[in-house]
Structures are given as structure tokens and as C-alpha cells.
Amino acid sequence: MMKPIPSAQPAFRALAAALLLAGAVSGCSMAPTYQRPAAPVADAFPAVPPAAGAAGSEASTGATQSAVETGWRSFFPDGRLQQLIAAALENNRDLRIxxxxxxxxxxxxxxxRADRLPTLNATLSESRGRTPGFANASGQPQIGERYDAGLGISAFELDFFGRVKSLSDSALATYLATEEAKQAAQISLVAEVAKAYYTERAFAQQQALAESTYDARKRTFDLTKQRVEGGASSRLDLRSNEQQMETARASALALARQRAQAANALALLVGRALPGGSGQGSAQGSAAPMPATLEAMSDAEADAMSSLTAGLPSDLLANRPDIRAAEQRLKAANANIGAARAAFFPRISLTTSIGSASRDFSGLFDSGSNTWSFAPQLVLPIFDTGRNLANLDVSHARKNIAVADYEKTIQQAFREVADALAARTYLGEQVAAQRAVQDAQAERLRLLQLRFENGVASSLDVLDAQRELFTAEQALVQARLLRTSSAIDLYRALGGGLK
Structure with a gap:
């Protein structure tokens, strides 16, 4: 109810007291005390036995460097790849989202957070009203005017039971979870760009091998054709040579298509057209030159990639942003339980104001025109058809979901590291074995070609050796790509890639 008072001092004191009271009662919380769930994984990563017949494995290379201490520019020394990663971090639309x-x-x-403090508003209003004649002593209708000006707090909740604080804590944890999610997206983007780059390079090398194989088979076809014309060979040999030659050409065309599609996938990750064309080297653009073959890149980086130490599974809790994001979501769900509990208790809100009122605008701030109001309100839930209880049950269920999500994220991270460690152990020896297969097939083809040119071996023997060498060469490229990709997966799984 509005009433004049001789001075504004008591009103200012009342408003100041309300603000102090608001600050004093807003620090409570009914949220459960947060406890981090135990990690549902073993205390160490599974030991990987050495490969059969291997003198040693890449897992025992004296690794001492942590992934989180290794920036992606150090991990990927290739200048063109660094340009692509930098462009992706700047332009990728998923990262922008x-x-x-x-x-x-x-x-x-x-x-x-703003709901935890009062909102102070300044108001200035004018009102007019008509009073009928029977409502006053004069018997004549009257038009009345009133001007009001003041400062006020409207419906501010005094957070005795921590409902507003719990909601603020939940919002903070959600915000921090999105920060961690962005870091996880950055790490994944760095890894995906690198894998897409090496995939494009692998297709480039396979395409070059297919074209080289086609040239070799064409020379054999031409020689067989001459021998057929001279009566030294049959048309069956000629058609067999032709079939192998066209098979190589079809493989080259298929690999060219796959290479172009891999370049398109890389461009999508980077967020813009690739410099120097679609992975065709640097002759058409200003990017750093592509390596001649994947072998030169992967072999040069293999030692650096295998120098990462896995550490302990407990390190993942601090190093992996996706795990940290899952924990922040768990904290948000825990805070929401506090808000749901507080809903069972009285909710106290305060509306208060001080100001001045007058029938004339010119007399709005004259002496004796001061006004004040103080209107606390208490709302006690009595019967809500079980809404608050159901809301509390939902909050507990969502927290349990967040716990399961947190534990699943840890288990997934544990598996990713374990898989990458197993790959590191075996793929180095697999590459060495596949290289030996290729060398043996290349020597076999050389000897058969000599025998064929001297009329000792048939062209079918040469064709068979060419086919097996081509298969061995393609398999070696794939093995190198797997080794490189697994090293990148380990780098990402251990939480590296942001520096």
C-alpha cells in the first residue's frame, strides 16, 4: 500500500537491507555432494604380446613423450598437411557450430546467474482516470491525474533453499561441457584431416603403381603381339596379355576416381578448396609440394609417431576433453537434483520499491511526495498432483544416465587406446613383412622377364608374376596407411592435438 513519508532515508535503508538479505541467503544448496564415479576400467592397458617372428615391437621403443605435450605441428612435420590442418581449424563448419x-x-x-541477484528497475509512469459524479461530494464527474517515479525490485526470489543457485550451477557445468566438447571436436578434426590427407596420398601412390603396371603389361603385350606375328606365340597368350593390360588400366581409373573422392572429403574437412588442386601436387597452386610417395612420408614419421607413451588409464580422465565434457554433464545433472529438492520447500519472493508520486508532473519530486512499498510473498506447495516428486525422480534418472554416459565415455577411450597400442605393436612388423613380399615378387618378375625375352618362359608366367607383384605393391601401400592411421588414432585417443 502506498503512503507518503516525511523522508526518503528509511525507504533507502529498507531497499539496501533487502539487497543485503538477498545476498546473504543465496549461498545455500540442496544438491547432493558431487563424487566422481570410479573409472570402470583396469588400472593399466592390456599387454600386447610381440608379433611372431619379430625381433622387437614398436611398443618398446623407449617412448617417453606424452601426447598432450606433443603439438600437432610437431607430430605432423609435413608442411602441406600443417597448412591443411590450420585451414580446417579456421574454416571447418562443424567446428564453427x-x-x-x-x-x-x-x-x-x-x-x-543473473537470477541470483535482484534486478533493479527505474520506472516513470502517468495515469489518468474519470470518477463518476455519484462517487464524490460535488456530484460532478472528475478527471484525475497521477505521476509516479521510482526504483524497484520485482518478484526477486530469496534463495533460502538453493533452487536458483542449483540452476545456476547446472548452467555453468553445461557451459563448461560445451567448452570441452569444442576441444574434443578440435582434436578429432586434426586427426581426421591427417587421416584424409594420408588416404589421398595412398590412393595417389596406388594410382601411380597401377599406371606403371599398365605400362609394363602393355610392353609385354606388344612383345607378345610381335611373337604371335612371327609364329613364336599363340593368340591365347596375346589375349591373356590383353586382359591383364586392360585390368591394370581399369584399376588405374578406379583408383583415380577414389583419389578424387578422397580429395573431396579432405576439402570438406578443411572447409574450402584445396590449394594446388584436388591433391594433384603443388604445380597448380602455392601449397607445399606433395611427397613423392606415401612411403617417404610414413617411414619418416613412423619413429616420431611411435615415441608416444600411453601412460595410465587414469591419465585419460585429465587428458581427454570428451571425458571431461561427460563429467561436466554429470555435474549439471547433479545440480539439477538440488533444484528439484528445493521445489518441495517454500518459495519466498520480494517486490519492493521507493519513489515519488504527485498529481502534477512539476511536483513529482517535491518534499512530502515520497512513496515506498514492501511486498514479500511466500508460496508453499501443498498439492501439485505429484509434479514435484515426479520432477525429482526425473532428475535422479537423468543423473544416472549421465553416470552411465560418463562411464561409457571412459570405457570407449580405454578401448581406443588399447586398440591403437595393439596396432602399433603389430603394424610395424606387418609393413616389414609386406615389404619383403614385394621385394621377392619384384625379383621373381625380373627373372621371369629375362627368361621370357630369351624364349625360355611363357608370357603366362610373366603375367602371373606381374599380377602378384601388383597385389603385393598395393598391399604394402595399404599396410603403410594402416600404420600411419593407427599412429594418428593413438595420438587422438591419448588427448593430443591442440597445441
Missing amino acids: AALRIEEARGAYRIQ
């Missing part, structure tokens, strides 16, 4: 999610979550947290 992740950054905008952070802005959204930050804004939501600031909105929720």
Missing part, C-alpha cells in the same frame, strides 16, 4: 554452441551455453549461464 561447436564454437557457436559455446556462445549459446555461455549466454544461457549468464541468464541463469
